[in-house]
Amino acid sequence: MGIAVKSVRLTVAIAALAGAVGLASPATAAGKAAYPEQMEWSWTGPFGTFDRASAQRGLQVYTQVCSSCHGMDQLYYRNLTDLGYTDDQVKEFAAQFEVQDGPDSFGEMYMRPAEPSDPFVNPFPNQAAARSANGGAYPADLSLIAKNRAHGFGSIGANFLAMLQIKGSSSGADYLHGLLSDGYVDPAPEGVDLMPGQWYNKYMAGGAIAMPPPIYPDGVEYEDGTEATVSQQAYDVATFLAWAAEPRLEERKETGVKVLLFLAIFTGLLIAVKRRTWADVKH
Amino acid sequence: MSSHSAPSFKNPVVRWVDSRLPVFSYMHAEYGTFPMPKNLNYFWNFGALAMVVLITMILTGIMLAMQYTAHIDLAFDSVERIMRDVNFGWLLRYVHMNGASMFFIVVYIHMFRGLYYGSFKQPRELLWILGVVILVLMMGTAFMGYVLPWGQMSFWGATVITNLFSAIPLVGDSIVTWLWGGFSVDNPTLNRFFALHYLFPFLILGVVMLHVVALHVTKSNNPTGIDVRGPQDTVPFHPYFTAKDSVGLGVFLLIFAFFVFFAPNYMGHPDNYIQADPLVTPAHIVPEWYFLPYYAILRSFTDDWWFFSWFLSWIMDAKLAGVLAMFGSLIVLALLPWLDTSKVRSNRYRPMNKWLVIALVIDFIILGWVGGKPAEEPYVAIAQWSTLFYFFALLVLTPLIGWIERPRPLPASISEPVLKGGGSAAGATTAKMEKS
Numbered sequence: 001m002g003i004a005v006k007s008v009r010l011t012v013a014i015a016a017l018a019g020a021v022g023l024a025s026p027a028t029a030a031g032k033a034a035y036p037e038q039m040e041w042s043w044t045g046p047f048g049t050f051d052r053a054s055a056q057r058g059l060q061v062y063t064q065v066c067s068s069c070h071g072m073d074q075l076y077y078r079n080l081t082d083l084g085y086t087d088d089q090v091k092e093f094a095a096q097f098e099v100q101d102g103p104d105s106f107g108e109m110y111m112r113p114a115e116p117s118d119p120f121v122n123p124f125p126n127q128a129a130a131r132s133a134n135g136g137a138y139p140a141d142l143s144l145i146a147k148n149r150a151h152g153f154g155s156i157g158a159n160f161l162a163m164l165q166i167k168g169s170s171s172g173a174d175y176l177h178g179l180l181s182d183g184y185v186d187p188a189p190e191g192v193d194l195m196p197g198q199w200y201n202k203y204m205a206g207g208a209i210a211m212p213p214p215i216y217p218d219g220v221e222y223e224d225g226t227e228a229t230v231s232q233q234a235y236d237v238a239t240f241l242a243w244a245a246e247p248r249l250e251e252r253k254e255t256g257v258k259v260l261l262f263l264a265i266f267t268g269l270l271i272a273v274k275r276r277t278w279a280d281v282k283h
Numbered sequence: 284m285s286s287h288s289a290p291s292f293k294n295p296v297v298r299w300v301d302s303r304l305p306v307f308s309y310m311h312a313e314y315g316t317f318p319m320p321k322n323l324n325y326f327w328n329f330g331a332l333a334m335v336v337l338i339t340m341i342l343t344g345i346m347l348a349m350q351y352t353a354h355i356d357l358a359f360d361s362v363e364r365i366m367r368d369v370n371f372g373w374l375l376r377y378v379h380m381n382g383a384s385m386f387f388i389v390v391y392i393h394m395f396r397g398l399y400y401g402s403f404k405q406p407r408e409l410l411w412i413l414g415v416v417i418l419v420l421m422m423g424t425a426f427m428g429y430v431l432p433w434g435q436m437s438f439w440g441a442t443v444i445t446n447l448f449s450a451i452p453l454v455g456d457s458i459v460t461w462l463w464g465g466f467s468v469d470n471p472t473l474n475r476f477f478a479l480h481y482l483f484p485f486l487i488l489g490v491v492m493l494h495v496v497a498l499h500v501t502k503s504n505n506p507t508g509i510d511v512r513g514p515q516d517t518v519p520f521h522p523y524f525t526a527k528d529s530v531g532l533g534v535f536l537l538i539f540a541f542f543v544f545f546a547p548n549y550m551g552h553p554d555n556y557i558q559a560d561p562l563v564t565p566a567h568i569v570p571e572w573y574f575l576p577y578y579a580i581l582r583s584f585t586d587d588w589w590f591f592s593w594f595l596s597w598i599m600d601a602k603l604a605g606v607l608a609m610f611g612s613l614i615v616l617a618l619l620p621w622l623d624t625s626k627v628r629s630n631r632y633r634p635m636n637k638w639l640v641i642a643l644v645i646d647f648i649i650l651g652w653v654g655g656k657p658a659e660e661p662y663v664a665i666a667q668w669s670t671l672f673y674f675f676a677l678l679v680l681t682p683l684i685g686w687i688e689r690p691r692p693l694p695a696s697i698s699e700p701v702l703k704g705g706g707s708a709a710g711a712t713t714a715k716m717e718k719s
Contacts, residue, residue, distance in 0.1 A: 046545060073360075074360070074363045074367065079367075140557075141558075143363070144363075144556040144557070147548065147553060147556040148553045148554060148555075148556035148557045149553065150548070150553045151553055156652075159549075163546045163549045166545045166546065168545075168546065168548070169548060169553075172553070205566065245556075246366075247367055248366065248367065248373040251373070252373060252374070252377075252544055252547070253544060253545065255374070255544060256540065256541075256543070256544020256545055257544075259540050259544060260537065260540055260541065260544070263533060263536050263537045263540055264537065266533060267530070267533030267534060267536075267537060270526070270529045270530045270532075270533045271530050271533075273526055273529070274526040274527055274529065274530045277522050277523060277526040278523060278526070278527070281321055281518060281523070282698075
């Protein structure tokens, strides 16, 4: 047997191992996860926009809770102006975090406060450090989690209907909300074997999750005075993550409405032209 | 028709150029006065639509390539930069991404048109074969393009599909190593896929040119499948089909735009928004939707399938059988002009074969459906029976029905079904041959 086959076997073996310790998410028929409650999201539909207040609260949840383990590598502090923050607020927000810069004129690397042009500071310097701090499990980067967990609504038909209703990646946000709010079940149901350091979450494919329940009632104190229930925090952070995954969504939908309107009128004209042209052809 | 006599152009510059390089005469003859059967229905729009999509893909692709970085550490991030920071980058990428799906939708419908109305038959065999070549090139292009964002499905799809070549006896493993440029899908693989993904569309464009040249020799088939008898059966391409193709284009763009602006990720796989990780295998690796029927055929060949163990297991292993069947499913299409033994082109007049074509379409859709399902029952059995039907229908039933079927009587001419007796409306249909 050649190298090609061997390397595949190796990766499959590693994957099986990873699956066994709950790092991968095997959505096999045996471990089919429950479908989370479908929430109303502000950013679905043809005119959807992100609820700024909710996304700002979500940023607070991310900063105070999630960001101790999860990075958001695709996001820059400057992006936060999209959420309604002023340039000064963004500057102030970024300055809380330290980034390494350099080399300076002496060839030394140095630390400085982050600026709006910096990407979100990752809690860990690299994947190995993240794994070692979390018992071998890698806390996924959250930049695109709302999109890469959008596995749909359970069937081809349901997905098609959701597409027509322009629900976009909302199944990903439903999943995040469910996973963080009512997903954790303790103790785990009969027949589920958990390894040390694992919890049971009914929305996690396979059931086992390495992340301890992260959200508690009043775990954060919202700056706008909203009551920080578990569901509220989960909802807000899901909104924030949906924005982070697709920050151009509003521009896209706004453009789309104009484009479709134009095309509809233009196609109407083309139909009229075609009818005139063909009027005297018997066919 | 006077389609090949050189028109006289009023503009002296045009006249000067045309007498030295007859591009204007050519365009006039091939897209102005070119005779088209007047009874074409909207299925005949899809060739023009495919051309529009191809050009859209090339243009958006070139602009994306200006922002994209073909390196395993940077590719995923560069795509996200296009989505977030490049002006209208999200639009370029979503058009390109959904354009690939649209291309396959359009081309599959275009092929169905050819299949149903017998456009592949004499004298259009080469035209049809060139079309199959375009499909194969498209599949290669789409496959390599899907690898470029370097997401999980990019990486694992590339791993699975390139590994298929290891099924080739003796040299298979060496070929895979050669394809990869190393011992796994890695940076050299990504680099060459990018180079080839940029090259292939121009190969497609070249074959499309041949396809169009061949079309303009044999001229378009039509829904009755009978030959054009004279000018009373045709209208000039312009303005009749420029107008009709424009309507189709408008409707098509509406659908295309809906996906781009309101459901851009509907036809994609969410896992491709996770950066490729060679150490984490996705739960099930699936190709893009337009490959699912072929993927189902590939996966049908398992060691415990009765068909395989009865007929093939003594000569090859299941993997090779699957690979051969997958490529065979395309080769069979190229042979269709000789597999179909009926002289009648259009299935309008073929009461038996019509149902075979419809059954084949349903079979192809079923194959696509099970191709996206995990390899477990009942999907495996459904895929296996559908695979058998696909080949049985094309290799056995198609020639057989051609022999035993009694086709319905053909009309005397294209004009006849509407004009009852035909051939008297020449004035009306050729009157509109306007300006150059």
